[in-house]
Amino acid sequence: MTALLEVEDLRVAYGKIEAVKGISFTVEAGQVVTLIGTNGAGKTTTLRTLSGLLKPVGGSIRFNGQPLGSVPAHKIVSLGLAHSPEGRHIFPRMTIEENLLLGAFLRKDQDGIQVDVQRAYDLFPILGERRRQAAGTLSGGEQQMLAMGRALMSQPKLLMLDEPSMGLSPIMMQKIMSTIVELRDQGTTILLVEQNAQAALSLADTGHVMEIGRIVLSGTGSDLLTDESVRKAYLGED
Amino acid sequence: MHELPQNLANGLLLGATYGLIAVGYTMVYGIVQLINFAHGEIFMTGGFGALTVYLGLGSGTSMWIALPLMLVGGIVTATVIAVLAERFAYRPLRNAPRLAPLITAIGLSITLQQLVWGFYPKAKSPRVFPSLPGGPFHLGSITFQSADIFVVVAAIASMLFLAYFVQRTRTGRAMQATAQDPDTAKLMGIDTDRVIVIAFILGATFAAVAGVAHGLRYGQVSFDMGFVAGLKAFTAAVLGGIGNIYGAMLGGIVLGVAESLAAGYIEKIPGMSQFGGAAWQDVWAFVILILVLMVRPQGLLGERVADRA
Numbered sequence: 001m002t003a004l005l006e007v008e009d010l011r012v013a014y015g016k017i018e019a020v021k022g023i024s025f026t027v028e029a030g031q032v033v034t035l036i037g038t039n040g041a042g043k044t045t046t047l048r049t050l051s052g053l054l055k056p057v058g059g060s061i062r063f064n065g066q067p068l069g070s071v072p073a074h075k076i077v078s079l080g081l082a083h084s085p086e087g088r089h090i091f092p093r094m095t096i097e098e099n100l101l102l103g104a105f106l107r108k109d110q111d112g113i114q115v116d117v118q119r120a121y122d123l124f125p126i127l128g129e130r131r132r133q134a135a136g137t138l139s140g141g142e143q144q145m146l147a148m149g150r151a152l153m154s155q156p157k158l159l160m161l162d163e164p165s166m167g168l169s170p171i172m173m174q175k176i177m178s179t180i181v182e183l184r185d186q187g188t189t190i191l192l193v194e195q196n197a198q199a200a201l202s203l204a205d206t207g208h209v210m211e212i213g214r215i216v217l218s219g220t221g222s223d224l225l226t227d228e229s230v231r232k233a234y235l236g237e238d
Numbered sequence: 239m240h241e242l243p244q245n246l247a248n249g250l251l252l253g254a255t256y257g258l259i260a261v262g263y264t265m266v267y268g269i270v271q272l273i274n275f276a277h278g279e280i281f282m283t284g285g286f287g288a289l290t291v292y293l294g295l296g297s298g299t300s301m302w303i304a305l306p307l308m309l310v311g312g313i314v315t316a317t318v319i320a321v322l323a324e325r326f327a328y329r330p331l332r333n334a335p336r337l338a339p340l341i342t343a344i345g346l347s348i349t350l351q352q353l354v355w356g357f358y359p360k361a362k363s364p365r366v367f368p369s370l371p372g373g374p375f376h377l378g379s380i381t382f383q384s385a386d387i388f389v390v391v392a393a394i395a396s397m398l399f400l401a402y403f404v405q406r407t408r409t410g411r412a413m414q415a416t417a418q419d420p421d422t423a424k425l426m427g428i429d430t431d432r433v434i435v436i437a438f439i440l441g442a443t444f445a446a447v448a449g450v451a452h453g454l455r456y457g458q459v460s461f462d463m464g465f466v467a468g469l470k471a472f473t474a475a476v477l478g479g480i481g482n483i484y485g486a487m488l489g490g491i492v493l494g495v496a497e498s499l500a501a502g503y504i505e506k507i508p509g510m511s512q513f514g515g516a517a518w519q520d521v522w523a524f525v526i527l528i529l530v531l532m533v534r535p536q537g538l539l540g541e542r543v544a545d546r547a
Binding site (some may be wrong): 073102 | 408427
Protein backbone atom coordinates (compact mmCIF):
# COMPACT_ATOMS: atom_id res chain seq x y z
CA MET A 1 0.00 0.00 0.00
CA THR A 2 1.20 3.53 -0.66
CA ALA A 3 1.85 5.98 2.10
CA LEU A 4 -0.35 9.04 2.77
CA LEU A 5 2.62 11.34 2.20
CA GLU A 6 5.60 10.43 0.07
CA VAL A 7 8.49 12.87 -0.14
CA GLU A 8 11.13 11.89 -2.66
CA ASP A 9 14.51 13.61 -3.02
CA LEU A 10 12.96 17.00 -2.12
CA ARG A 11 15.16 20.02 -2.68
CA VAL A 12 14.25 23.59 -1.71
CA ALA A 13 16.34 26.73 -2.15
CA TYR A 14 16.19 30.37 -1.11
CA GLY A 15 17.79 32.01 -4.12
CA LYS A 16 21.10 30.19 -4.53
CA ILE A 17 21.18 28.80 -1.02
CA GLU A 18 19.83 25.28 -0.83
CA ALA A 19 18.08 24.80 2.50
CA VAL A 20 16.79 21.29 1.85
CA LYS A 21 19.21 19.14 -0.12
CA GLY A 22 17.33 16.09 -1.27
CA ILE A 23 15.37 14.45 1.53
CA SER A 24 13.04 11.45 1.30
CA PHE A 25 10.58 10.16 3.86
CA THR A 26 7.03 8.86 4.09
CA VAL A 27 4.14 9.23 6.50
CA GLU A 28 1.63 6.38 6.72
CA ALA A 29 -1.97 7.02 7.71
CA GLY A 30 -2.33 6.87 11.48
CA GLN A 31 1.38 7.41 12.11
CA VAL A 32 3.16 10.15 14.01
CA VAL A 33 6.39 11.05 12.23
CA THR A 34 8.80 13.60 13.62
CA LEU A 35 11.60 15.60 12.07
CA ILE A 36 14.12 16.71 14.66
CA GLY A 37 17.27 18.75 14.41
CA THR A 38 18.79 22.07 15.32
CA ASN A 39 17.97 25.50 13.96
CA GLY A 40 18.70 25.79 10.27
CA ALA A 41 18.44 22.07 9.60
CA GLY A 42 15.65 22.67 7.07
CA LYS A 43 12.71 21.32 9.07
CA THR A 44 10.48 24.39 8.78
CA THR A 45 11.45 24.83 5.14
CA THR A 46 10.30 21.27 4.51
CA LEU A 47 6.88 21.88 6.08
CA ARG A 48 6.41 25.22 4.29
CA THR A 49 7.15 23.44 1.01
CA LEU A 50 4.67 20.66 1.77
CA SER A 51 1.93 23.25 2.33
CA GLY A 52 2.81 25.13 -0.85
CA LEU A 53 4.19 28.34 0.67
CA LEU A 54 7.57 27.53 -0.89
CA LYS A 55 8.14 25.89 -4.26
CA PRO A 56 10.61 23.01 -4.46
CA VAL A 57 13.49 23.20 -6.93
CA GLY A 58 13.59 19.44 -7.27
CA GLY A 59 12.16 16.12 -6.16
CA SER A 60 8.54 15.19 -5.68
CA ILE A 61 5.80 15.30 -3.08
CA ARG A 62 2.82 12.97 -3.34
CA PHE A 63 -0.05 13.37 -0.94
CA ASN A 64 -2.84 10.81 -1.03
CA GLY A 65 -1.44 9.74 -4.39
CA GLN A 66 -1.59 13.23 -5.89
CA PRO A 67 1.54 15.21 -6.81
CA LEU A 68 1.69 18.54 -4.94
CA GLY A 69 4.58 20.28 -6.70
CA SER A 70 2.50 22.79 -8.65
CA VAL A 71 -0.61 23.06 -6.46
CA PRO A 72 -0.95 26.63 -5.06
CA ALA A 73 -0.84 26.98 -1.28
CA HIS A 74 -4.50 27.93 -0.87
CA LYS A 75 -5.64 24.72 -2.58
CA ILE A 76 -3.54 22.36 -0.50
CA VAL A 77 -5.60 22.54 2.69
CA SER A 78 -8.65 21.29 0.78
CA LEU A 79 -6.71 18.14 -0.11
CA GLY A 80 -6.47 17.32 3.59
CA LEU A 81 -3.11 18.76 4.59
CA ALA A 82 -3.24 21.24 7.48
CA HIS A 83 -0.28 23.23 8.76
CA SER A 84 0.09 24.79 12.20
CA PRO A 85 3.03 27.10 11.48
CA GLU A 86 6.13 27.86 13.49
CA GLY A 87 5.56 30.88 15.70
CA ARG A 88 1.82 30.03 15.84
CA HIS A 89 0.69 32.84 13.50
CA ILE A 90 -2.80 33.21 14.88
CA PHE A 91 -4.78 36.19 13.51
CA PRO A 92 -4.18 38.61 16.40
CA ARG A 93 -7.02 41.09 15.85
CA MET A 94 -9.68 38.44 15.39
CA THR A 95 -11.41 36.60 18.19
CA ILE A 96 -10.56 33.03 19.11
CA GLU A 97 -13.78 31.81 17.55
CA GLU A 98 -13.14 33.74 14.32
CA ASN A 99 -9.68 32.18 14.17
CA LEU A 100 -11.16 28.69 14.51
CA LEU A 101 -13.78 29.43 11.85
CA LEU A 102 -11.05 30.56 9.45
CA GLY A 103 -9.52 27.12 9.89
CA ALA A 104 -12.76 25.80 8.37
CA PHE A 105 -12.77 28.48 5.63
CA LEU A 106 -13.33 26.04 2.76
CA ARG A 107 -15.90 23.87 4.51
CA LYS A 108 -19.58 24.32 3.73
CA ASP A 109 -21.15 22.05 6.36
CA GLN A 110 -22.21 24.62 8.95
CA ASP A 111 -23.43 21.96 11.40
CA GLY A 112 -20.20 20.00 11.17
CA ILE A 113 -18.20 23.19 11.67
CA GLN A 114 -20.08 23.96 14.89
CA VAL A 115 -19.44 20.42 16.13
CA ASP A 116 -15.72 20.83 15.44
CA VAL A 117 -15.57 24.26 17.14
CA GLN A 118 -17.02 22.54 20.19
CA ARG A 119 -14.45 19.76 19.85
CA ALA A 120 -11.66 22.33 19.86
CA TYR A 121 -13.12 23.84 23.04
CA ASP A 122 -13.32 20.39 24.61
CA LEU A 123 -9.70 19.77 23.70
CA PHE A 124 -8.62 23.20 25.01
CA PRO A 125 -11.24 24.48 27.50
CA ILE A 126 -9.40 27.80 27.97
CA LEU A 127 -10.20 28.66 24.33
CA GLY A 128 -13.91 28.14 24.96
CA GLU A 129 -13.82 30.42 27.99
CA ARG A 130 -12.22 33.18 25.93
CA ARG A 131 -13.94 32.61 22.60
CA ARG A 132 -14.90 36.30 22.17
CA GLN A 133 -11.47 37.62 23.11
CA ALA A 134 -8.96 38.93 20.54
CA ALA A 135 -6.48 36.14 19.86
CA GLY A 136 -3.53 38.53 20.20
CA THR A 137 -4.26 38.84 23.93
CA LEU A 138 -3.64 35.13 24.59
CA SER A 139 -0.46 33.83 26.19
CA GLY A 140 2.05 31.99 24.00
CA GLY A 141 0.82 28.59 25.10
CA GLU A 142 -2.81 29.51 24.55
CA GLN A 143 -1.94 30.83 21.08
CA GLN A 144 -0.30 27.48 20.37
CA MET A 145 -3.50 25.71 21.40
CA LEU A 146 -5.45 28.02 19.10
CA ALA A 147 -3.09 27.37 16.19
CA MET A 148 -3.49 23.62 16.65
CA GLY A 149 -7.25 23.88 17.10
CA ARG A 150 -7.47 26.03 13.97
CA ALA A 151 -5.47 23.51 11.93
CA LEU A 152 -7.78 20.71 13.09
CA MET A 153 -10.83 22.69 11.91
CA SER A 154 -10.15 21.68 8.30
CA GLN A 155 -10.58 17.99 9.28
CA PRO A 156 -7.12 17.18 7.91
CA LYS A 157 -5.92 13.78 6.81
CA LEU A 158 -2.46 14.92 7.89
CA LEU A 159 -1.75 17.49 10.59
CA MET A 160 1.62 19.23 10.36
CA LEU A 161 2.81 20.86 13.58
CA ASP A 162 5.86 23.12 13.43
CA GLU A 163 7.65 23.60 16.76
CA PRO A 164 4.52 23.47 18.94
CA SER A 165 6.63 23.61 22.12
CA MET A 166 8.73 26.61 21.08
CA GLY A 167 9.03 29.27 23.77
CA LEU A 168 6.58 27.62 26.16
CA SER A 169 6.86 27.12 29.88
CA PRO A 170 7.55 23.50 30.96
CA ILE A 171 3.98 23.12 32.20
CA MET A 172 2.49 24.47 28.98
CA MET A 173 4.84 22.31 26.95
CA GLN A 174 3.62 19.22 28.79
CA LYS A 175 0.03 20.21 28.10
CA ILE A 176 0.73 20.63 24.37
CA MET A 177 2.64 17.34 24.18
CA SER A 178 -0.10 15.45 26.00
CA THR A 179 -2.62 16.90 23.55
CA ILE A 180 -0.53 15.58 20.66
CA VAL A 181 -0.58 12.15 22.33
CA GLU A 182 -4.35 12.47 22.68
CA LEU A 183 -4.71 13.32 19.00
CA ARG A 184 -2.41 10.44 18.06
CA ASP A 185 -4.47 8.02 20.13
CA GLN A 186 -7.61 9.22 18.35
CA GLY A 187 -5.96 8.20 15.07
CA THR A 188 -4.82 11.58 13.74
CA THR A 189 -1.89 11.35 11.38
CA ILE A 190 0.77 13.87 12.45
CA LEU A 191 4.01 15.20 11.01
CA LEU A 192 5.74 16.90 13.92
CA VAL A 193 8.74 19.20 13.66
CA GLU A 194 10.52 19.79 16.95
CA GLN A 195 13.73 21.00 18.48
CA ASN A 196 12.71 19.28 21.70
CA ALA A 197 13.93 15.88 20.53
CA GLN A 198 13.21 14.06 23.79
CA ALA A 199 9.53 15.01 23.77
CA ALA A 200 9.06 14.46 20.06
CA LEU A 201 10.78 11.07 19.87
CA SER A 202 8.98 9.68 22.88
CA LEU A 203 5.59 10.09 21.22
CA ALA A 204 6.49 9.41 17.57
CA ASP A 205 6.33 6.16 15.65
CA THR A 206 9.14 7.22 13.35
CA GLY A 207 11.78 9.93 13.61
CA HIS A 208 14.18 11.52 11.17
CA VAL A 209 17.18 13.54 12.28
CA MET A 210 17.94 16.49 10.01
CA GLU A 211 21.24 18.31 9.74
CA ILE A 212 21.87 21.21 7.36
CA GLY A 213 19.32 20.17 4.79
CA ARG A 214 19.74 16.40 4.91
CA ILE A 215 18.26 13.49 6.82
CA VAL A 216 21.24 11.94 8.55
CA LEU A 217 19.52 9.30 10.66
CA SER A 218 16.12 7.61 10.68
CA GLY A 219 14.49 5.09 12.94
CA THR A 220 11.61 4.38 15.27
CA GLY A 221 11.06 6.95 17.98
CA SER A 222 12.24 4.62 20.71
CA ASP A 223 15.34 3.50 18.75
CA LEU A 224 16.42 7.09 18.19
CA LEU A 225 15.79 7.94 21.84
CA THR A 226 18.37 5.36 22.85
CA ASP A 227 20.78 6.01 19.97
CA GLU A 228 24.18 7.08 21.21
CA SER A 229 24.80 9.85 18.67
CA VAL A 230 21.28 11.28 19.04
CA ARG A 231 21.64 11.31 22.81
CA LYS A 232 24.90 13.20 22.49
CA ALA A 233 23.82 15.69 19.84
CA TYR A 234 20.21 16.40 20.77
CA LEU A 235 19.44 15.22 24.23
CA GLY A 236 22.26 17.06 25.96
CA GLU A 237 24.06 13.99 27.32
CA ASP A 238 27.76 13.35 27.32
CA MET B 239 -19.35 83.42 14.33
CA HIS B 240 -22.66 83.22 12.48
CA GLU B 241 -20.96 81.48 9.57
CA LEU B 242 -19.57 78.64 11.75
CA PRO B 243 -22.33 76.10 10.95
CA GLN B 244 -21.80 76.71 7.22
CA ASN B 245 -18.04 76.30 7.54
CA LEU B 246 -18.49 73.06 9.47
CA ALA B 247 -20.94 71.74 6.87
CA ASN B 248 -18.56 72.63 4.04
CA GLY B 249 -15.76 70.89 5.87
CA LEU B 250 -17.83 67.76 6.45
CA LEU B 251 -18.77 67.55 2.78
CA LEU B 252 -15.21 68.09 1.63
CA GLY B 253 -14.01 65.59 4.20
CA ALA B 254 -16.55 62.94 3.20
CA THR B 255 -15.20 63.09 -0.34
CA TYR B 256 -11.61 62.77 0.93
CA GLY B 257 -12.79 59.88 3.09
CA LEU B 258 -14.34 58.01 0.15
CA ILE B 259 -11.03 58.16 -1.69
CA ALA B 260 -9.00 57.43 1.44
CA VAL B 261 -10.86 54.16 2.05
CA GLY B 262 -9.30 52.74 -1.13
CA TYR B 263 -5.80 53.86 -0.17
CA THR B 264 -6.10 52.32 3.24
CA MET B 265 -7.63 49.02 2.12
CA VAL B 266 -4.96 48.37 -0.47
CA TYR B 267 -2.24 49.42 1.97
CA GLY B 268 -3.70 47.21 4.70
CA ILE B 269 -3.50 44.16 2.45
CA VAL B 270 -0.41 44.60 0.27
CA GLN B 271 1.46 47.43 2.08
CA LEU B 272 1.42 49.39 -1.16
CA ILE B 273 0.80 53.12 -1.25
CA ASN B 274 -1.13 53.20 -4.51
CA PHE B 275 -0.27 56.70 -5.63
CA ALA B 276 -2.30 56.14 -8.79
CA HIS B 277 -5.46 55.96 -6.66
CA GLY B 278 -6.11 59.70 -7.18
CA GLU B 279 -6.21 58.99 -10.91
CA ILE B 280 -8.66 56.13 -10.34
CA PHE B 281 -10.89 58.79 -8.74
CA MET B 282 -10.35 61.02 -11.78
CA THR B 283 -11.17 58.28 -14.32
CA GLY B 284 -14.32 57.56 -12.34
CA GLY B 285 -15.39 61.16 -12.94
CA PHE B 286 -14.58 60.93 -16.65
CA GLY B 287 -16.32 57.57 -17.00
CA ALA B 288 -19.49 59.14 -15.60
CA LEU B 289 -19.12 62.15 -17.87
CA THR B 290 -18.78 59.86 -20.89
CA VAL B 291 -22.06 58.13 -20.02
CA TYR B 292 -23.74 61.52 -19.57
CA LEU B 293 -22.51 62.72 -22.97
CA GLY B 294 -23.80 59.51 -24.54
CA LEU B 295 -27.30 60.07 -23.22
CA GLY B 296 -29.72 62.35 -25.01
CA SER B 297 -29.55 65.96 -23.89
CA GLY B 298 -33.10 65.85 -22.54
CA THR B 299 -32.45 62.94 -20.15
CA SER B 300 -33.58 63.60 -16.60
CA MET B 301 -30.75 63.61 -14.06
CA TRP B 302 -32.74 61.10 -11.99
CA ILE B 303 -32.21 58.60 -14.79
CA ALA B 304 -28.79 59.87 -15.81
CA LEU B 305 -27.18 59.86 -12.35
CA PRO B 306 -27.49 56.09 -11.68
CA LEU B 307 -26.19 55.35 -15.17
CA MET B 308 -23.33 57.80 -14.69
CA LEU B 309 -22.44 56.12 -11.41
CA VAL B 310 -22.36 52.73 -13.11
CA GLY B 311 -20.22 54.16 -15.92
CA GLY B 312 -17.79 55.76 -13.48
CA ILE B 313 -17.52 52.64 -11.33
CA VAL B 314 -17.00 50.33 -14.30
CA THR B 315 -14.30 52.59 -15.76
CA ALA B 316 -12.45 52.97 -12.46
CA THR B 317 -12.62 49.29 -11.48
CA VAL B 318 -11.47 48.09 -14.90
CA ILE B 319 -8.45 50.41 -14.74
CA ALA B 320 -7.70 49.42 -11.14
CA VAL B 321 -7.91 45.69 -11.92
CA LEU B 322 -5.65 46.07 -14.96
CA ALA B 323 -3.18 48.09 -12.88
CA GLU B 324 -3.14 45.43 -10.18
CA ARG B 325 -2.72 42.59 -12.64
CA PHE B 326 -0.09 44.06 -14.92
CA ALA B 327 1.69 46.76 -12.92
CA TYR B 328 1.63 45.68 -9.28
CA ARG B 329 1.26 41.90 -9.17
CA PRO B 330 4.51 41.20 -11.06
CA LEU B 331 6.26 43.28 -8.37
CA ARG B 332 4.60 41.58 -5.40
CA ASN B 333 7.90 40.19 -4.11
CA ALA B 334 10.11 43.03 -5.33
CA PRO B 335 11.64 45.58 -2.91
CA ARG B 336 8.93 47.96 -1.74
CA LEU B 337 10.34 50.94 -3.58
CA ALA B 338 9.67 49.29 -6.96
CA PRO B 339 5.85 49.16 -6.76
CA LEU B 340 5.83 52.63 -5.20
CA ILE B 341 7.68 54.10 -8.16
CA THR B 342 5.45 52.10 -10.50
CA ALA B 343 2.42 53.68 -8.80
CA ILE B 344 3.79 57.18 -9.35
CA GLY B 345 4.53 56.33 -12.97
CA LEU B 346 1.04 54.94 -13.43
CA SER B 347 -0.41 58.09 -11.90
CA ILE B 348 1.36 60.30 -14.43
CA THR B 349 0.53 57.92 -17.29
CA LEU B 350 -3.20 57.93 -16.53
CA GLN B 351 -3.26 61.73 -16.25
CA GLN B 352 -1.49 62.10 -19.58
CA LEU B 353 -3.67 59.51 -21.32
CA VAL B 354 -6.79 61.44 -20.33
CA TRP B 355 -5.14 64.76 -21.21
CA GLY B 356 -4.02 63.48 -24.59
CA PHE B 357 -6.87 61.24 -25.71
CA TYR B 358 -10.10 62.26 -23.98
CA PRO B 359 -11.87 64.77 -26.23
CA LYS B 360 -11.26 68.36 -25.18
CA ALA B 361 -9.82 67.29 -21.82
CA LYS B 362 -6.81 69.62 -21.98
CA SER B 363 -8.89 72.08 -20.00
CA PRO B 364 -11.56 71.17 -17.43
CA ARG B 365 -14.73 69.66 -18.88
CA VAL B 366 -18.15 70.81 -17.76
CA PHE B 367 -19.91 68.22 -15.59
CA PRO B 368 -23.71 68.20 -15.24
CA SER B 369 -25.28 69.37 -12.01
CA LEU B 370 -28.21 67.97 -10.10
CA PRO B 371 -31.54 69.81 -10.28
CA GLY B 372 -33.13 71.39 -7.20
CA GLY B 373 -31.75 73.54 -4.46
CA PRO B 374 -30.30 75.51 -2.98
CA PHE B 375 -31.73 74.26 0.27
CA HIS B 376 -31.62 75.95 3.65
CA LEU B 377 -31.30 74.32 7.04
CA GLY B 378 -31.08 76.97 9.74
CA SER B 379 -28.19 79.17 8.67
CA ILE B 380 -26.70 76.47 6.39
CA THR B 381 -27.16 76.59 2.63
CA PHE B 382 -26.50 73.47 0.57
CA GLN B 383 -26.98 72.02 -2.91
CA SER B 384 -28.45 68.76 -4.26
CA ALA B 385 -24.91 67.50 -4.90
CA ASP B 386 -24.17 67.90 -1.20
CA ILE B 387 -27.03 65.54 -0.37
CA PHE B 388 -25.53 63.07 -2.84
CA VAL B 389 -22.17 63.26 -1.03
CA VAL B 390 -23.73 62.63 2.38
CA VAL B 391 -25.86 59.72 1.17
CA ALA B 392 -22.94 58.20 -0.78
CA ALA B 393 -20.53 58.46 2.15
CA ILE B 394 -22.93 56.94 4.66
CA ALA B 395 -24.07 54.18 2.30
CA SER B 396 -20.48 53.32 1.37
CA MET B 397 -19.32 53.07 4.98
CA LEU B 398 -22.33 50.96 6.02
CA PHE B 399 -21.76 48.64 3.08
CA LEU B 400 -18.06 48.35 3.83
CA ALA B 401 -18.60 47.65 7.53
CA TYR B 402 -21.10 44.94 6.66
CA PHE B 403 -18.84 43.49 3.97
CA VAL B 404 -15.68 43.33 6.07
CA GLN B 405 -17.28 42.12 9.31
CA ARG B 406 -20.04 39.84 8.12
CA THR B 407 -19.20 38.26 4.79
CA ARG B 408 -16.91 35.35 4.12
CA THR B 409 -14.86 37.37 1.64
CA GLY B 410 -14.61 40.19 4.20
CA ARG B 411 -13.17 37.81 6.77
CA ALA B 412 -10.76 36.49 4.17
CA MET B 413 -9.73 40.11 3.58
CA GLN B 414 -9.07 40.70 7.29
CA ALA B 415 -7.09 37.48 7.53
CA THR B 416 -5.01 38.40 4.48
CA ALA B 417 -4.30 41.85 5.92
CA GLN B 418 -3.16 40.39 9.23
CA ASP B 419 -1.03 37.51 7.94
CA PRO B 420 -1.05 36.67 4.22
CA ASP B 421 0.95 33.41 4.37
CA THR B 422 -1.20 32.00 7.14
CA ALA B 423 -4.31 33.10 5.24
CA LYS B 424 -3.16 30.85 2.39
CA LEU B 425 -2.81 27.96 4.84
CA MET B 426 -6.51 28.47 5.66
CA GLY B 427 -7.34 28.00 1.96
CA ILE B 428 -7.78 31.69 1.18
CA ASP B 429 -6.87 32.70 -2.37
CA THR B 430 -4.98 35.86 -1.39
CA ASP B 431 -4.50 36.99 -5.02
CA ARG B 432 -8.27 37.11 -5.37
CA VAL B 433 -8.62 39.00 -2.08
CA ILE B 434 -6.16 41.61 -3.32
CA VAL B 435 -8.13 42.10 -6.55
CA ILE B 436 -11.32 42.55 -4.52
CA ALA B 437 -9.62 45.22 -2.38
CA PHE B 438 -8.65 47.10 -5.54
CA ILE B 439 -12.19 46.79 -6.92
CA LEU B 440 -13.79 48.09 -3.71
CA GLY B 441 -11.33 50.97 -3.45
CA ALA B 442 -11.92 51.92 -7.09
CA THR B 443 -15.69 51.78 -6.60
CA PHE B 444 -15.61 54.28 -3.72
CA ALA B 445 -13.12 56.46 -5.58
CA ALA B 446 -15.43 56.54 -8.60
CA VAL B 447 -18.36 57.56 -6.42
CA ALA B 448 -16.15 60.34 -5.03
CA GLY B 449 -15.21 61.31 -8.59
CA VAL B 450 -18.87 61.70 -9.52
CA ALA B 451 -19.48 63.66 -6.30
CA HIS B 452 -16.57 65.95 -7.15
CA GLY B 453 -17.96 66.57 -10.63
CA LEU B 454 -21.43 67.31 -9.32
CA ARG B 455 -20.21 69.71 -6.63
CA TYR B 456 -17.68 71.66 -8.69
CA GLY B 457 -19.46 71.40 -12.05
CA GLN B 458 -16.35 70.13 -13.80
CA VAL B 459 -13.83 67.31 -14.05
CA SER B 460 -10.22 67.69 -15.12
CA PHE B 461 -7.36 65.33 -15.98
CA ASP B 462 -5.32 66.59 -13.01
CA MET B 463 -8.07 66.60 -10.38
CA GLY B 464 -6.77 63.36 -8.90
CA PHE B 465 -3.43 64.82 -7.89
CA VAL B 466 -4.42 67.12 -5.03
CA ALA B 467 -7.47 65.02 -4.11
CA GLY B 468 -5.30 61.91 -4.00
CA LEU B 469 -2.70 63.64 -1.86
CA LYS B 470 -5.39 64.83 0.55
CA ALA B 471 -6.99 61.39 0.67
CA PHE B 472 -3.61 59.81 1.35
CA THR B 473 -3.16 62.34 4.15
CA ALA B 474 -6.60 61.43 5.48
CA ALA B 475 -5.71 57.72 5.44
CA VAL B 476 -2.49 58.35 7.38
CA LEU B 477 -4.25 60.73 9.75
CA GLY B 478 -6.91 58.13 10.55
CA GLY B 479 -4.38 55.31 10.88
CA ILE B 480 -3.38 53.65 7.62
CA GLY B 481 -4.95 50.22 7.20
CA ASN B 482 -8.07 51.15 9.17
CA ILE B 483 -11.15 51.78 6.99
CA TYR B 484 -13.08 53.71 9.64
CA GLY B 485 -9.94 55.73 10.32
CA ALA B 486 -9.82 56.69 6.64
CA MET B 487 -13.30 58.22 6.75
CA LEU B 488 -12.63 59.86 10.13
CA GLY B 489 -9.30 61.21 8.88
CA GLY B 490 -11.03 62.59 5.78
CA ILE B 491 -13.64 64.39 7.84
CA VAL B 492 -11.12 65.76 10.35
CA LEU B 493 -9.00 67.01 7.46
CA GLY B 494 -11.94 68.54 5.59
CA VAL B 495 -13.27 70.32 8.67
CA ALA B 496 -9.82 71.54 9.65
CA GLU B 497 -9.23 72.95 6.17
CA SER B 498 -12.58 74.64 6.10
CA LEU B 499 -12.14 76.18 9.53
CA ALA B 500 -8.59 77.25 8.76
CA ALA B 501 -9.74 78.94 5.57
CA GLY B 502 -12.47 80.71 7.50
CA TYR B 503 -10.84 81.71 10.77
CA ILE B 504 -7.05 81.80 10.66
CA GLU B 505 -7.10 85.27 9.12
CA LYS B 506 -9.16 86.51 12.05
CA ILE B 507 -6.37 85.70 14.52
CA PRO B 508 -4.39 88.89 15.18
CA GLY B 509 -1.14 88.88 13.23
CA MET B 510 -2.20 85.89 11.07
CA SER B 511 -4.24 87.78 8.52
CA GLN B 512 -1.90 86.93 5.66
CA PHE B 513 -2.14 83.14 6.35
CA GLY B 514 -5.91 82.83 6.02
CA GLY B 515 -8.32 82.13 3.22
CA ALA B 516 -8.52 79.32 0.68
CA ALA B 517 -4.99 79.94 -0.60
CA TRP B 518 -3.52 78.66 2.66
CA GLN B 519 -5.98 75.88 3.43
CA ASP B 520 -3.77 73.13 2.01
CA VAL B 521 -0.90 74.31 4.19
CA TRP B 522 -3.06 74.05 7.29
CA ALA B 523 -4.21 70.59 6.25
CA PHE B 524 -0.63 69.35 6.33
CA VAL B 525 0.16 71.25 9.54
CA ILE B 526 -2.70 69.28 11.13
CA LEU B 527 -1.27 66.05 9.77
CA ILE B 528 2.17 66.80 11.22
CA LEU B 529 0.74 67.76 14.61
CA VAL B 530 -1.41 64.63 14.85
CA LEU B 531 1.45 62.37 13.83
CA MET B 532 3.72 63.95 16.45
CA VAL B 533 1.27 62.93 19.17
CA ARG B 534 -0.11 59.74 17.60
CA PRO B 535 2.33 58.34 15.02
CA GLN B 536 -0.05 55.45 14.37
CA GLY B 537 -2.86 57.84 13.40
CA LEU B 538 -6.18 58.52 15.10
CA LEU B 539 -7.56 54.96 14.96
CA GLY B 540 -4.35 53.12 14.11
CA GLU B 541 -3.21 50.36 16.39
CA ARG B 542 0.31 50.00 17.62
CA VAL B 543 0.36 46.30 18.31
CA ALA B 544 2.96 43.61 18.03
CA ASP B 545 0.99 41.57 15.52
CA ARG B 546 3.25 38.63 15.24
CA ALA B 547 3.92 37.52 18.74
